Amino acid sequence: MDYHKLAELLFPHIDKTPEDYRNEMYPQRQLPQGAVVDRFAPSPTGFLHIGGLYTALVNERMAHQTGGRIILRIEDTDKKREVEDGVSGIVEGLKSFGLEFDEGMMNQTEQKGDYGPYQQSRRAEIYQCFCKSLVEQGLAYPCFCSEEDLAEIRRRQESEKALPGYHSSYAKCRDLTYEQIAQNIQQGLPYVVRLRSPGKIGGRIKYKDVIRGEIEMDENVIDVVLLKTDGIPTYHFAHAVDDSLMGTTHVIRSDEWVSSVPLHLQLFYVLGLKPPKYAHISPIMKEDGGAKRKLSKRKDPEAAVSYFVDQGYPKEAVLEYLLGLANSGFEDWRKQNKEAPFWDYKLQLNKMSQSGALFDLVKLADVSAQVVSRFPAEKIAREAAEWAKTRNPALYQALSSDPDYAAAIFAIDRGGKNPRKDIRKWSDVADYVSYFYEALRQPGWDWPENVSKEDAAAILEQYAKVYDQQDDKNGWFDRLKSICQPLGFCPDVKAYKAEPSAYKGHVGDVSAVIRVAITGRRNSPDLWSIMALLGKERCLQRLEQAKKALAE
Numbered sequence: 001m002d003y004h005k006l007a008e009l010l011f012p013h014i015d016k017t018p019e020d021y022r023n024e025m026y027p028q029r030q031l032p033q034g035a036v037v038d039r040f041a042p043s044p045t046g047f048l049h050i051g052g053l054y055t056a057l058v059n060e061r062m063a064h065q066t067g068g069r070i071i072l073r074i075e076d077t078d079k080k081r082e083v084e085d086g087v088s089g090i091v092e093g094l095k096s097f098g099l100e101f102d103e104g105m106m107n108q109t110e111q112k113g114d115y116g117p118y119q120q121s122r123r124a125e126i127y128q129c130f131c132k133s134l135v136e137q138g139l140a141y142p143c144f145c146s147e148e149d150l151a152e153i154r155r156r157q158e159s160e161k162a163l164p165g166y167h168s169s170y171a172k173c174r175d176l177t178y179e180q181i182a183q184n185i186q187q188g189l190p191y192v193v194r195l196r197s198p199g200k201i202g203g204r205i206k207y208k209d210v211i212r213g214e215i216e217m218d219e220n221v222i223d224v225v226l227l228k229t230d231g232i233p234t235y236h237f238a239h240a241v242d243d244s245l246m247g248t249t250h251v252i253r254s255d256e257w258v259s260s261v262p263l264h265l266q267l268f269y270v271l272g273l274k275p276p277k278y279a280h281i282s283p284i285m286k287e288d289g290g291a292k293r294k295l296s297k298r299k300d301p302e303a304a305v306s307y308f309v310d311q312g313y314p315k316e317a318v319l320e321y322l323l324g325l326a327n328s329g330f331e332d333w334r335k336q337n338k339e340a341p342f343w344d345y346k347l348q349l350n351k352m353s354q355s356g357a358l359f360d361l362v363k364l365a366d367v368s369a370q371v372v373s374r375f376p377a378e379k380i381a382r383e384a385a386e387w388a389k390t391r392n393p394a395l396y397q398a399l400s401s402d403p404d405y406a407a408a409i410f411a412i413d414r415g416g417k418n419p420r421k422d423i424r425k426w427s428d429v430a431d432y433v434s435y436f437y438e439a440l441r442q443p444g445w446d447w448p449e450n451v452s453k454e455d456a457a458a459i460l461e462q463y464a465k466v467y468d469q470q471d472d473k474n475g476w477f478d479r480l481k482s483i484c485q486p487l488g489f490c491p492d493v494k495a496y497k498a499e500p501s502a503y504k505g506h507v508g509d510v511s512a513v514i515r516v517a518i519t520g521r522r523n524s525p526d527l528w529s530i531m532a533l534l535g536k537e538r539c540l541q542r543l544e545q546a547k548k549a550l551a552e
């Protein structure tokens with residue numbers, strides 16, 4: 001067979017060669033030794049799964065840690081899975097987490113970088129060019145089998161207990177003559193182009209996965225489809241062509257692709273291209289009734305990245321949590337580097353879990369509380385307001401009406417060695433700030449049980465008389481102490497403990513009553529700071545209101 005003639009018959013419109021692309025349009029990258037070039041390559045389903053964000057983050061870290069490049073490539077060869085605006089859904093999702101891509105799709109239509117196009121549907125000619133060269137070498141051929149033909153092959157293989165798939169003697173179109181092919185094409189029969197697999201049944205291949213170590217598998221023997229009837233490639237073929245041209249050094253992707261590695265290595269081999277290193281990430285798991293299972297799009301709301309955005313987890317918290325899932329060493333690093341940005345942590349692919357890291361919302365909330373506790377007050381005020389804009393209009397109104405006041409609320413007890421950790425996510429903020437805003441205040445007082453109502457009322461009455469807004473923190477406390485003795489409370493906790501029966505309680509109980517009167521609750525950040533921020537008038541008003549409530 002004259003393969004050259006066949007290639008011209010199938011691809012008359014292709015006049016470039018793979019070398020044209022390799023040498024002229026996709027030159028070798030000039031990067032420092034050890035630089036990782038990788039890519040996140042989602043299908044444009046519009047839906048960013050937490051597993052996708054995890055994979056994107058690992059790719060981003062590996063590239064940027066090593067002075068390399070990360071590409072955002074959209075794999076839209078399967079039109080059935082695509083949704084309208086699916087690209088922007090993914091791009092926006094990634095952007096909202098602050099992941100920076102060096103090259104690739106920037107929104108639904110625009111891209112940046114010299115190794116594009118970065119959307120596979122715009123690369124049809126490139127794949128066809130590489131496919132043409134395989135046909136020229138007898139390494140690929142057209143296949144005219146219909147669905148019925150393929151079903152018939154499956155039936156035969158079942159009854160003969162043969163390996164399923166289009167291969168060896170079952171591959172009917174492998175040995176068509178040029179004349180038969182030309183005739184079929186003339187008749188307008190649809191056809192795909194298949195690989196003529198050089199694999200042998202029983203043959204084995206070995207490769208070293210960066211995460212999973214050495215893996216041995218059966219080599220590929222199937223004459224897989226390279227180009228579909230519409231000339232669009234399959235995922236496998238596009239992967240080999242793209243990752244070679246784009247200079248990908250590491251393919252870091254979900255482990256559902258491990259079983260395709262023999263095929264992928266074979267494709268690089270027949271194309272005469274150097275394969276990248278592979279690192280297969282185990283899926284994020286969830287504990288369910290004592291058993292571990294994959295997070296499911298259908299069953300688990302937290303599978304969608306939008307869940308975290310809606311709940312108001314700051315992006316830094318989600319990424320930090322995911323880094324902890326990726327490398328268990330992250331937590332120790334964090335303990336030793338409390339203030340460092342998480343970008344300073346060096347992620348290690350070979351330390352990633354092989355069995356699948358367990359996703360735990362309680363742990364995420366914990367990590368998030370830590371992360372938020374390190375944020376500056378202004379950032380909290382700004383981001384909580386932004387979150388509330390579409391989700392809690394009353395909170396948005398409150399926070400945005402006076403940003404300085406809002407920031408002052410979050411500044412209380414912030415900084416220092418042991419900052420408060422009451423805010424885990426922006427949806428906690430409405431409750432946290434409620435007593436700072438009349439519009440958000442919740443009715444009711446959670447009075448301490450160990451102080452009688454009469455005593456509480458007496459405390460409030462006395463305190464209102466002595467309270468001075470000008471007091472500094474020590475003065476404020478001295479004044480609290482000053483009302484203790486006359487009301488039968490001990491101004492000193494130690495002295496009280498030495499002789500509890502001599503008193504109704506101690507200064508801590510007195511301040512608890514005032515705290516409840518001012519904030520409604522028993523637990524709050526520093527009370528002096530709260531009162532200073534609320535101002536004299538409001539404090540006196542609240543002391544009075546609370547006293548009235550006690551009398552009812």
Ligand code: GLU
Nearest residue numbers: 041042043075239252253
């Ligand atoms: N488009 C593939 C997917 O969405 C990407 C796999 C890869 O990264 O190679 O699963």
